[in-house]
Amino acid sequence: MAPLKGLFDVRPSCGTPNRPAANTAIFMTTETDNILEIDTIEVIYDSVIAALHDVSLTVPRGKIVALLGGNGAGKSTTLKAVSTMLKGERGKVTKGTITYDGAAVKNQDPADMVGLGLVQVLEGRRCFGHLTVEENIIAGAYSRKLSRADIRNELEKIYSYFNRLKDRRKSQAGFTSGGEQQMVAVARAMMAKPKMLLLDEPSMGLAPQLVAEIFNIVNELNQNEGVSILLAEQNTNVALRNADYGYIIETGHVMLHGTAESLLNDEKVKELYLGISKEGRKNFRDVLREESTDHADLHHS
Amino acid sequence: MHISGWPMTEFLFFIEVVVAGLLAGTMYSLVALGFVLIYKASSTFNFAQGAMVFFAVLSFVGFMELGLPFVLAFFVTILLMALLGFATERLVLKPLMNQSEDTLLMATIGLGFVLEGLAQAVWGVEVRRLDLGIGDFPIQWIIDSTGLFISALDLTAGLVAAVLIIGLALIFKYTKMGLGLRAVADDPGAASSIGIPLGNIMLLVWTAAGIVALVAGMMWGARAGVQFALVDLALKALPVLIIGGFSSIPGAIVGGLIIGASEKVLEVYVGPYFGGAIEGWAPFVIAIFFLLWRPEGLFGEKIIRRV
Ligand SMILES: Nc1ncnc2c1ncn2[C@@H]1O[C@H](COP(=O)(O)OP(=O)(O)OP(=O)(O)O)[C@@H](O)[C@H]1O
Ligand SMILES: [Mg+2]
Numbered sequence: 093m094a095p096l097k098g099l100f101d102v103r104p105s106c107g108t109p110n111r112p113a114a115n116t117a118i119f120m121t122t123e124t125d126n127i128l129e130i131d132t133i134e135v136i137y138d139s140v141i142a143a144l145h146d147v148s149l150t151v152p153r154g155k156i157v158a159l160l161g162g163n164g165a166g167k168s169t170t171l172k173a174v175s176t177m178l179k180g181e182r183g184k185v186t187k188g189t190i191t192y193d194g195a196a197v198k199n200q201d202p203a204d205m206v207g208l209g210l211v212q213v214l215e216g217r218r219c220f221g222h223l224t225v226e227e228n229i230i231a232g233a234y235s236r237k238l239s240r241a242d243i244r245n246e247l248e249k250i251y252s253y254f255n256r257l258k259d260r261r262k263s264q265a266g267f268t269s270g271g272e273q274q275m276v277a278v279a280r281a282m283m284a285k286p287k288m289l290l291l292d293e294p295s296m297g298l299a300p301q302l303v304a305e306i307f308n309i310v311n312e313l314n315q316n317e318g319v320s321i322l323l324a325e326q327n328t329n330v331a332l333r334n335a336d337y338g339y340i341i342e343t344g345h346v347m348l349h350g351t352a353e354s355l356l357n358d359e360k361v362k363e364l365y366l367g368i369s370k371e372g373r374k375n376f377r378d379v380l381r382e383e384s385t386d387h388a389d390l391h392h393s
Numbered sequence: 394m395h396i397s398g399w400p401m402t403e404f405l406f407f408i409e410v411v412v413a414g415l416l417a418g419t420m421y422s423l424v425a426l427g428f429v430l431i432y433k434a435s436s437t438f439n440f441a442q443g444a445m446v447f448f449a450v451l452s453f454v455g456f457m458e459l460g461l462p463f464v465l466a467f468f469v470t471i472l473l474m475a476l477l478g479f480a481t482e483r484l485v486l487k488p489l490m491n492q493s494e495d496t497l498l499m500a501t502i503g504l505g506f507v508l509e510g511l512a513q514a515v516w517g518v519e520v521r522r523l524d525l526g527i528g529d530f531p532i533q534w535i536i537d538s539t540g541l542f543i544s545a546l547d548l549t550a551g552l553v554a555a556v557l558i559i560g561l562a563l564i565f566k567y568t569k570m571g572l573g574l575r576a577v578a579d580d581p582g583a584a585s586s587i588g589i590p591l592g593n594i595m596l597l598v599w600t601a602a603g604i605v606a607l608v609a610g611m612m613w614g615a616r617a618g619v620q621f622a623l624v625d626l627a628l629k630a631l632p633v634l635i636i637g638g639f640s641s642i643p644g645a646i647v648g649g650l651i652i653g654a655s656e657k658v659l660e661v662y663v664g665p666y667f668g669g670a671i672e673g674w675a676p677f678v679i680a681i682f683f684l685l686w687r688p689e690g691l692f693g694e695k696i697i698r699r700v
Contacts, residue, residue, distance in 0.1 A: 177586060180490070206588030218583035220576045231576045234569065235588030277583075284587055 126191075127153040127288050127320045128174065133188030135169050135178065135344075143169040143183070144344040149322075151288070156314055156321040158335035158352065160328050160365065166344045167324035168215055171290040174322070175212035176200050193287065206235045209287035215296065215324075217273040219280075221266030225257055228265050228276045232283030246283060253309050254279045271302035278306070282313060288320040289313075295327045303327070307334045328365040332356045340365065409541050410661050411654050416547035418653015419554035424609045425633040425645035426558065427602035432639050433578035434598040435486065437497040441505035443627035445603060448508040449474055450610025454523055454619050455516040467607075474603025475596070477508075482595040490591075509624065521619040525549075529616055550612040557608060558646060561601060565642075570597055578640070632680030638690025647691060652676045 128151040135144040144166045151157045159167050172178045173185050174197060190197040192210055200208075220228050229250060233243060251258040254275050260268055265276055274294055281289055291310065295303040311334055313319050325331035332338050332352040339349040340361070348361070355361050424442060431439040452473055456466035485500050527549050531542040565571035570593075576584040577594045585591055606627075613623055630645075633652050637644025659675045683690075 175586065177582070180582065180585065201590075202585045203588045203590045206586075211588070212586050214583055214586050218580050218586075220579035220583065222579050223572075223575055227572060227575075231572055231584070231589070232587050234573055234576075280587060 125153045126150050127193055128322060129189075129191040130170070130174065131189045131191070133170075133173060133190060134186045135166075135173055135183055136186050137169075137181065137183045139182075139184075142344065144173070146188070147341060147344065147346055148188075149339050149346065149349070151320055151322050152336075153320055154314070154318055155337065156311070156323060156335045158328075158331040158338040159322060159324045159341065160326070160331060160338055161341040162326060164343070165341045167341065168292055169344075170341070171212055171292050171322065171324055173197075175205050175210060175290055176202050177212060177214075203235065206284050206286075209285070210290070211281040211284045211286040211288075212290040213277050213281045213292060213294065215292035217270070217277045219265040219268075219273045219276050221264070223265055224261065225263055225265050225268060225272070225276055226261040229257070229261075229279045229283050232280035235284055246285075250279050250282055253282075253312055271298050271306065274298065274302075274306055275309070278309070278313075282317070282319075286319055288322070291321060291323045293324055293326060295325060295330055303330055310334065328361070329356075405540055407658075409543065410657050412541065412543055413547050414654035414657030415650050416543075416551035416653070417657065418650040419551045419558075420609050420612055420649070421629050421633045421652050422646045422649025423554045423557060423605050424627050425630040425637065425649055426561070426642060427605040428630055428634055429637075429640060429642055429645045430574075430598040430602055434574060434594055435497065435581075436494055437501060438639070439602070440498065440501045441508060442602065442606065442630065443624040444505035444508040444512075445474070445477075445606040446610040446613075446627040447621065447623045448477075448512040449603060449607035450523070450614045450619050450623065451512045451516050451521070453607060453611065454521045454614070458521075470607055471600075471604055474607060475600040478596050478599025478603055481599055482592055486595055487592065505624075509621070513621075518621075521614070523611065523614040523619050525611065525615045527615065546612075546616060553608060553612065557605065562642070570594070574598065629676050632676040632683075634690070635680040636683045636691060638692040641690065641692035644690055644692030652679065655679055 128149075130147060130149045132146045132148050133144055134142065134146065136142050147166065147170055149157065149159065149170075159170060161167050169178070169183065172181070172183065174190055174192065176197065178184065179201065192205070193208060195208070197205070202212075205211075220231065223231065226247070229247060230243060233246060238246065251261075256272060257275055257279055260272055265273060268276070278289075278291070278294065294306050294310070298306070307330060310321065310323075314321055323331055323335060332355055335352045337349070338352050338355045340347050340355070348355070348358075350358070356366075424446065427442050427445070428439055431437060431442075449470055453466055453470040456469050457463065461469060481504060485504060486497070489496055489500055525546075527546050529544050529546040532545050532548065535541055535543050535548075565574060573584070573589045573594050574597060576587075576589055577591060581591060584594075609627065610619070610623055613626055614620075617623075617626075629652065630649075633645060633648040635648075636651055637646070637648030656672050656675045656679075660670075660672045664671045
C-alpha cells in the first residue's frame, strides 16, 4: 500500500484509505482539528432543483483543499451552502450537516459567518466597480470595529501581499484589469481577518502568469496568516499543485477524493481533468463503469 | 414682478425666471435623490416616495397642531420616518428579498397607498397651512445689489436643499455606513459576502429618503398648503430621473435643476400660447425628448428597466 501523503499526514491514525467519505468525515471529527466539515449535504434550489445530492468534505485547519469539477458540478453551490449565501438565491440545505469551527451552520446569515471568520470570495471577482481599489479593500473590514489607525495598519499588511494593488489604490476598481480585480476581491476578503476563505474560481478568465501570481499570494496567506482555504476550481492542474487535498465532484456527487499529489498522478484524473487524454473528455461515472480498479490512496464515493 | 423703463429689464427678468426655476428645481433634485438612494440600494423604483412627502409633512404639521414646538416636531417626524423605514424594511422588503424587482415595485405602490390612507386617517383630509416664517416675496438687499427679484422662500428652499445634498454626499463619501451603502449599490451580493448587513443599509437609505421627503414637503407645503397634491408634485422627480439617470446622484441634482429652470422658462415664455399652466406637464414633455436622445439619462450607465 502506498504511503498516505498530504492531508493524511496530519491524521496518521486514519484507518483504511478506502473508507467512504461520510465515515471518514465523522472519524476525522474525533481525531483531528477540522475547521470545516460538510456531511452528506443535499441542496435544493427553488424547492425543486437538486444541485447537490450527497456532498461530504473536510477541511483541516490551516490546509488548502481543492473542490474540482466542470460547469454546473455544484462547486459554487457547496461554497454558498457553507457561507449561507444560498439563502439569497432561494437555495436550501435540505439534508446533512455543515460544521464550521465547531459550530453547526444553520440559521446564520452571511454577515454572521463573516463575524465567525468565514468569508467567501464569489465567482467572477465582483468588485465594487465605482469604488476605488482602496475603498473596496476597506469595505472588507466592515464587520470589524477598527479605528482609522487600525485600518491603515491592516491596509499596509494587505498591501505587503498585494504589491500591485498599492500602486493602483486610487484607481476606480471597475477600470482595473481582471487580475487586479481578482486580487481586490481576495484582498477585500482578507481585510475581514478570516480564519477560513472560500475561493470560487480565482483563476477564471485570467492569463496563466496572473493565475500563478494569485495562487502564490493565496499560498502566502495560507502559510503566514494561517487561513484555511476551500478552493473551487475548474483549473484542476493549477488547483492541485497549490492544494493539500482535493475532491472531484460531478452533478452534485463527490466522485473521488485524495491527496493533491495522488490525484495529480491518477490516470483517470489525468485523462478526464488534466487534458492528457487522447480520447474526448468523458465523465467520471462512465469511466468508473468501464473499469473499477482499486486505488491505494483514492476514495470513490 | 415685471419692471419697465429699464434697458436691461428684459434680460434681468429672464435671469429672474431662470434663478427662480433653479431654486425650485433644487427641491425636485432632493426628491429625486430620495428615489436614487433607494434605487441604488435595492434596484427598486420607490413609487411610495410621493406619498412619503405627503405623509411626512402632514405628520409634521399634525405634531405642530398637537402643540409640539417647531424643532421638536421636526425631529419627531424624522424619527417617525426612520421608524417607517425600519417597518418597511422588516415587513415589506425583507420578506420579499428574493423576489423579482417587479414584485418589489408592486410592494412600493402598495406602500404608497397605505401611507396616503394612513396620513389622512390620522390627521384628516383638509388642506393645512404651514407657516415657516419665511415669506414668498423678494428680498430687499438682493434687489438693491443686483436688481433681481428673488423670493425669500425660493432662496431658502435652494439653500436648504444644497445643504442637505452636500451633507448626504459627505456622509456617503466619508462614513462607514456611506461606504457600505455605495458597496451595496454596486453589488449587493458581494457586499453581503463580506459581512455588510443589507438590512441596516436599507434602513439608512429609507431614513435618508424620509428626511428628504419631509424637507421637500415642508418647502412645498409652505407655498401651496399641505395637501394631497404634494404627491403629484413629487412625481415630477420622474422626469428628473429620466434626465439624470436612475442611479446617479449627480444626475438627480443636475436633472432637478434642468427641470426646474426649463419649466419656469417655458411657463413664462411659452405658457401664454397654451393658455398658461404648462408647468404641470412641461417636465414630462422635456423628459420624453430626453428619452429619445439619451435613454440612459445624462449620467446613467445602463438602460433602465421599463416600469
Ligand atoms: N440560483 C440557482 N437557481 C437554480 N439553480 C441553480 C442556481 N445556481 C445554480 N443552480 C444549478 O445548480 C447546479 C450547480 O451549479 P453551481 O453553480 O454550483 O456549479 P459550479 O460547479 O459552480 O459550476 P461553474 O463552474 O460553471 O461555476 C447547476 O445545475 C445549476 O444550474
Ligand atoms: Mg461556480
